[in-house]
Amino acid sequence: MIGRLPIAKMFAATLVGTVVISVIMVPINWNGQGASTAAPKIDQLLSVMIVLSAFVFSLVMVMLFYALWKFKAKPGDESDGEPIHGNTRLEVAWTVIPTIIVLFGAGYSWSVLNEIEEESKKPPLKVQVFSQQFAWSFGYPGKDNAWSEGELHVPLDRQVHFKMHAQDVIHSFWVPEWRIKKDNVPGITTTAIVTPDKLGHYQLICTELCGFGHSTMRAEVVVETPADFRKWVAGLEGTVPEPLMESVVQDTETNPVPLGAGGA
Secondary structure (H helix, E strand, O other): OEOOEOHHHHHHHHHHHHHHHHHHHOOOOOOOOOOEOOHHHHHHHHHHHHHHHHHHHHHHHHHHHHHHHHOOOOOOOOOOOOOOOOOHHHHHHHHHHHHHHHHHHHHHHHHHHHHHOOOOOOOOEEEEEEEEOOEEEEEEOOOOOEEEEOEEEEEOOOOEEEEEEEOOOOEEEEOHHHOOEEEEOOOEOEEEEEOEOOOEEEEEEEOOOOOOOHHHOEEEEEEEOHHHHHHHHHOOOOEOOHHHHHHHHHOEOOOOOOOOOOOO
């Protein structure tokens, strides 16, 4: 015990609360169907974060209800409360425990991110993604930068590097089944790395409020066999327009030059 606190009983109640919440929350399929190699890893990360959140929530609730029960004023007692000068060990505990949880969560998240963004041994396919109010278009390598509007095709089981270029305001690239979401920022080339592992038709959704037509900014995504993908690209008649290609050249893959260093 720390002072008058029944630490063992409170910790046991916290563990019980953590288990109960986790048993209810973890089995729920929060993200829906997965269709990329990253999906299981991100879903597992979410499950771990749910358990950690359940622990923190249970700990806070146990301490709160214990304080409400143990230290409530008796009926008719209108005297001043007992002067309290703090408890160093308790204050250290409630600082150290959240710090450990946050550092663990950050380290685990970093590890998952490195794993899902590790470049495959086979050369990845690089697709240029152009976002503008309120439409998506895509440039494919070969055949003088073949171009498609509103429809994205990718081959099954091949890593794809999406190089994204916003033409006006910030947009955000998200296919729910892939679990990967990446902002498209004007003047910067951002990259999303995905390896689709299920054939099918999906939706690309902009998840950054970008204007009145934001909710309509979608594109069809088709994951198909490599042979079908090559055939589809070969059948494209258009090429990436010159203004869009200029944005590829002008964008950078690092942060813009800071103000005061030639970036003003």
